[in-house]
Amino acid sequence: MLRLLLGANLLLAGGALLLAPRLGEWPSQFVELAAWTEPVLFATLGFLALARNWLWHLRPLTGQALVLGLVAAEALLLFDFWHFMGLTEGGWGPALRVALLAVALTLPLLLYFSLRARAFSPAVAEARLQALTARIRPHFLFNSLNAVLSLIRQDPRRAETALEELADLFRALMRDARDLSPLSTEIALCRQYLGLEKLRLGERLKVEWAVADVPDDALVPPLMLQPLLENAVYHGIEPGDGPGCLRIAIARHSAGPGGAITIELTNPSPQGQSHHTGNRMALANIRERLDLYYDLEAKLESSDSQGTYRVRITLPLRRQTP
Amino acid sequence: MTDALPALTLLLVDDEAPARARIKELLQDIAAELPTRVVGEAADGEEALALIQHLRPDVALVDIRMPKMDGLELARHLAGLPQPPALIFATAYDTHAVQAFDLNAVDYLLKPVRAARLQAALEKARLVGPLTTERLTKLRQDAGQGPRRHFSCHERGRILLVPVQEVLYLKADLKYVTARTREREYLLDEALTHLEQEFAERFIRLHRSVLVAKDALSGFERGQGDGEDGGEHWLALLKEVPEKLPVSRRQWSHVKQYAK
Numbered sequence: 001m002l003r004l005l006l007g008a009n010l011l012l013a014g015g016a017l018l019l020a021p022r023l024g025e026w027p028s029q030f031v032e033l034a035a036w037t038e039p040v041l042f043a044t045l046g047f048l049a050l051a052r053n054w055l056w057h058l059r060p061l062t063g064q065a066l067v068l069g070l071v072a073a074e075a076l077l078l079f080d081f082w083h084f085m086g087l088t089e090g091g092w093g094p095a096l097r098v099a100l101l102a103v104a105l106t107l108p109l110l111l112y113f114s115l116r117a118r119a120f121s122p123a124v125a126e127a128r129l130q131a132l133t134a135r136i137r138p139h140f141l142f143n144s145l146n147a148v149l150s151l152i153r154q155d156p157r158r159a160e161t162a163l164e165e166l167a168d169l170f171r172a173l174m175r176d177a178r179d180l181s182p183l184s185t186e187i188a189l190c191r192q193y194l195g196l197e198k199l200r201l202g203e204r205l206k207v208e209w210a211v212a213d214v215p216d217d218a219l220v221p222p223l224m225l226q227p228l229l230e231n232a233v234y235h236g237i238e239p240g241d242g243p244g245c246l247r248i249a250i251a252r253h254s255a256g257p258g259g260a261i262t263i264e265l266t267n268p269s270p271q272g273q274s275h276h277t278g279n280r281m282a283l284a285n286i287r288e289r290l291d292l293y294y295d296l297e298a299k300l301e302s303s304d305s306q307g308t309y310r311v312r313i314t315l316p317l318r319r320q321t322p
Numbered sequence: 323m324t325d326a327l328p329a330l331t332l333l334l335v336d337d338e339a340p341a342r343a344r345i346k347e348l349l350q351d352i353a354a355e356l357p358t359r360v361v362g363e364a365a366d367g368e369e370a371l372a373l374i375q376h377l378r379p380d381v382a383l384v385d386i387r388m389p390k391m392d393g394l395e396l397a398r399h400l401a402g403l404p405q406p407p408a409l410i411f412a413t414a415y416d417t418h419a420v421q422a423f424d425l426n427a428v429d430y431l432l433k434p435v436r437a438a439r440l441q442a443a444l445e446k447a448r449l450v451g452p453l454t455t456e457r458l459t460k461l462r463q464d465a466g467q468g469p470r471r472h473f474s475c476h477e478r479g480r481i482l483l484v485p486v487q488e489v490l491y492l493k494a495d496l497k498y499v500t501a502r503t504r505e506r507e508y509l510l511d512e513a514l515t516h517l518e519q520e521f522a523e524r525f526i527r528l529h530r531s532v533l534v535a536k537d538a539l540s541g542f543e544r545g546q547g548d549g550e551d552g553g554e555h556w557l558a559l560l561k562e563v564p565e566k567l568p569v570s571r572r573q574w575s576h577v578k579q580y581a582k
Contacts, residue, residue: 139387142415142434143415146338147340149344150341153347200338200340200341204337238389241390
């Protein structure tokens with residue numbers, strides 16, 4: 001959507017540059033052209049948004065032809081309207097020219113999108129999502145097993161619970177993680193994970209949750225939060241000199257058309273920790289997944305200052321369709 | 323048969339209490355074949371270093387990943403003791419460390435540890451004895467560990483730890499290297515070239531015999547006289563101490579970018 005608007009306007013600016021006799025007239029030329037194109041652009045976007053589900057079922061070529069036809073028709077209508085208002089001359093020649101121009105503007109954009117779609121085709125994207133879905137650190141698995149082993153003789157019941165949680169956690173980690181998953185499920189998974197970490201780290205790990213007015217059925221990428229927590233424990237809590245606190249804040253924002261969710265994770269960042277490459281890789285991984293799920297609509301920021309490491313993810317709010 | 327050997331004294335070093343509890347259970351299980359006595363437990367390398375000097379255990383079982391001071395750094399400092407304990411390393415999962423151990427033929431345990439494996443390691447440790455400094459340095463390098471967080475300095479049979487961050491400069495004199503902090507000087511039994519390699523991120527060479535901490539530099543001034551090639555040369559000024567350190571001509575081009 002954003003790419004469409006930007007792309008059209010860039011082409012427009014280029015066109016205006018071609019038409020303008022001097023550089024000074026470029027902006028005014030641009031505005032004039034915009035008056036021509038923006039109505040068509042917005043009408044097309046409206047149509048596409050309304051007919052999206054129906055268009056999905058068509059063959060790509062038919063769909064593209066349809067969009068081209070639509071744009072031409074809209075351009076003609078607009079031309080007719082301007083003519084009616086007495087702003088331009090009428091006649092078949094200019095009308096045909098307008099329709100062709102509209103098609104010529106649309107064609108490169110359509111080509112760009114079909115190329116992009118091919119690069120991100122479902123099969124490719126799916127394989128990449130699979131590969132990117134974070135795997136649990138073996139470090140965590142073996143240390144947890146070790147902690148459970150130490151419980152078996154002293155506290156068999158707690159050992160049982162811990163093994164059950166470990167089983168749940170692994171089931172979740174090994175499931176097919178393609179579709180967005182409800183936030184409540186992800187939070188439950190994280191709580192289980194943190195419970196197991198607490199078993200071995202004891203008082204050293206403190207956790208604070210702040211989840212404010214986020215709908216339970218909000219959808220988020222699966223297994224995105226858990227690996228972030230695992231990183232925070234591995235880099236932030238384990239090497240720390242004393243107890244450390246993980247803070248997870250999830251909140252709803254009204255930004256964007258449907259609202260947005262922000263997930264913010266803060267943890268101490270002990271100095272002298274030079275091996276942050278693993279962490280950077282994990283972040284790059286999540287960034288790429290966000291890209292595949294949301295394109296430009298999601299973002300991930302991280303900062304490390306004054307002994308505090310912070311990761312902040314903003315996602316468009318999507319909810320489960322009943 | 324004569325009486326059994328006296329019980330082997332052990333120190334357990336691991337930041338996770340459940341992991342130490344597990345080892346104690348296993349030690350009880352194998353007590354009939356191999357009598358042992360746990361004389362102490364430590365949750366990080368610093369604590370372990372203090373306890374080892376005090377309790378003098380025969381063997382220390384040491385986890386690799388720990389806060390404050392990791393297992394390999396602990397081993398490095400211990401190597402300077404007159405009678406260091408034999409060490410057995412333990413790790414849950416660390417490909418680099420495991421490769422390093424294999425490469426340097428050092429025994430290690432993978433967690434979760436099995437009783438039989440623990441027994442074999444303890445018996446071997448008793449025979450083989452402590453590791454040498456050279457092997458440990460090699461081990462740390464092979465394990466891809468970052469630089470140490472402390473220098474160790476031996477004074478009257480004790481080990482003093484000097485945090486690397488507090489050292490302003492390192493100066494080589496004859497056999498020893500002097501580490502200067504804001505308060506005083508410490509003698510280290512190390513070679514300046516090795517230190518330069520290990521701490522390349524933190525220290526830069528000013529001169530054949532001086533490494534300075536990059537963030538301790540406050541500026542430079544021109545000086546006369548006693549340079550190595552006579553004549554005019556540059557002097558480095560430090561933030562916290564009055565000394566001025568000579569910069570050699572050859573190093574000046576690398577060093578001048580740190581002028582503020």
